[in-house]
Amino acid sequence: MRFRPLRPASAITADPIEVPEPPERMRAAVIDAPGGPDALHLGELPVPTPVLSELLVRVVAAGINQIDAKTRAGAGLSGSLKDFPVALGFDFSGIVVKAPYESHPLQPGSEVFGMVPFPRSGGSYAEYAVVPSLSVARKPSTLSHVEAAGVPLAALTAWGLVVETARAHEGQRMLIHAGSGGVGHFAVQIADYFGAHVTATTSSHNTAWMRELGASTVIDYATTRFEDVVSQMDVVIDLVGNAHEQTSTRSLRVLRPGGLHIVVPTGASPGYAEAAEAAGVRATGYKVVPDGSALATIGRLLDSGSVQVYVDKVFDLADAAAAHAELELGHARGKIVLRLSDD
Structure with a gap:
């Protein structure tokens, strides 16, 4: 047997794309201490330095999530924040500035999206991030x-809930609370893609949109108690919790024996595991996993048109406080995004 000789390193290294060197400091939307939306303001931070297998990315846009607002307000992950000022945020889309090594698949100039390891590192509300x-x-x-x-965060959460935890399949009966939100609108689409029969709760002005995304049954939570019209659900994906009208407790009544209740908001339904056991159903919480392989699969679904992202409003980085105030109104359809620079 004859073996083909190894090519020299120069033959397997892609020609690098010229990307400007990053500055020493960058603009960022930061907080100096927990507080209301106005605690967010423009500041300057050092550009972070990647180590080992990390990438340095120039952030073009950053997604806003509920966990960002909770952390800013002193809940969420605020207990893990050590040094202020600090930039918040998990989600980003941007351009690779530095790769770990010469033949890494994501070289400078590559367009990428994903999640930064906040709060272990600075967040994505900044012009540069390590990831x-x-x-x-x-x-x-x-x-x-x-x-x-x-x-990233919303779709990966939905993927983890629907595919990895609920194991969505043809004919499965799934109730998704808050179907028109960031996570919810992805969960509805992914569950429908895998053949589940989706029931979604939402507000009246989103009912038609929910049907467009794949929900077979849509319930206006303002006019109808969901437990009055559904029963024998295989899975409930609870993106609300008991913080609003005891949604978690009421959800236990609509599950079939042995059905699965997945509660997402941390701390919103204390004692849910014991209540589920007493009701004869299964229950679990869920935490998002920043899995690039799963995100790549989601990316292919987005490119094919099988799944869509809906961006409700876009704010400039300087208006991060207004973006958080809008998020906390609770009326956003899909996602709110910060724009840091032009595409």
Whole structure:
């Protein structure tokens, strides 16, 4: 048997794309201490330095999530914040500035999207971010950076809930609370893609949209108690919790024996595991996993049109406080995104 000789390193190293060297400091939307939306303001931070397998990315757009607002307000992950001022945010879409090594698949100039390891590092509300290479994927070619920035945390959460935890399949009966929100609108689409019969709760002005996304049954939570019209659900994906009208407790009544209740908001339904056991159903919480491989799969679904991201409003970085105030109104359809620079 004859073996082909190894090519020299120069033959397997892609020609680098010229990307400007980053500055020493960068603009960022930061907080100096927990507080209301006005605690967010423009500041300057040092540009972070990647180590080992990390990438340095120039952030073009950053998605906003509920966990960001909770952390800013002194809940969420605020207990893990050590040094102020600090930039918040998990989601980003941007351009690789520095790769870990010469033949890494994501070289300078590559367009990527993903999740930064906040609060272990600075957040994505900044012009540059370091991110583990296994937590990113190539940006879907059909999406702008603003659209792509609205995807990672919400879509990965939905994927983990629907595919990895609920194991969505043909004919499965799934109730998704808050179907028109960031996570919810992805969960509805992914569950429908895998053949589940989806029931979604939402507000009246989103009912038609929920049907467009794949919900077979849509319930206006303001006029109808969901437990009055559904029963024998295989799975409830609870994106609300008991913080609003005892949604978790009421959800236990609509599950079949042995059905699965997945509660997402941390601390919103204390004692849910014991209540589920007493009701004869299964229950679990869920935490998002920043899995670049799963994100790449989601990216292919986005490029094919099987799944769509809806960006409700876009704010400039300087208006991060207004973006958080809008998020906390609770009326956003899909996602709110910060734009840091042009695509």
